[in-house]
Amino acid sequence: MENSFTAPTKISDVKRLWHLVDIKGKTLGRIVSTIAVLLMGKSKPYFVRNLDVGDYVVVVNAKDVKVTGKKEILKKYYSSSGYPGGLRIESLGDLRKRKPEEIIRHAVSGMLPQNKLRDRMMSRLFVFAQDEHPYKDKFEIRNSKPNLGF
Secondary structure, eight states: OOOOOOOOOOOOOOOEEEEEEETOEEEEEEHHHHHHHHHHTSSEEEEEEEEOOOOOOEEOOGGGGHHHHHHHHOOEEEEEESSTEEEEEEEHHHHHHHOOOHHHHHHHHHHHHHSTTTTHHHTTEOOOOSSOSOOGGGGGSSOOOOOOOO
């Protein structure tokens, strides 16, 4: 009888790809869950929870993301300085005008695991409000695209 076992994943085995996601006209929650899967690396065969095996994700057209219902007015983002009277409340519509990248960044952060790897995963997310981005040279032409819903 031969020894057959699964070799543990090492950080040196991880291959990181670059993904370009255009979210123009896409629904916020649906596309952000796909982005979170790419950042975690859950679609890879050597995925393990205790290592950071995810890919790089570049998101363009963040200002054109779609939300359903009355979320544009009713959804609120809260931040506090910690001082009395330091609570700031901003609606999704106001945040879209001021800094549309933060809508995507906040939603993706909420869908990643709440552990020490989250900051590393978020550092591989690049969000841009328009079409232009400085990472055009990172995307190689691949014949087969993974079926991730975008």
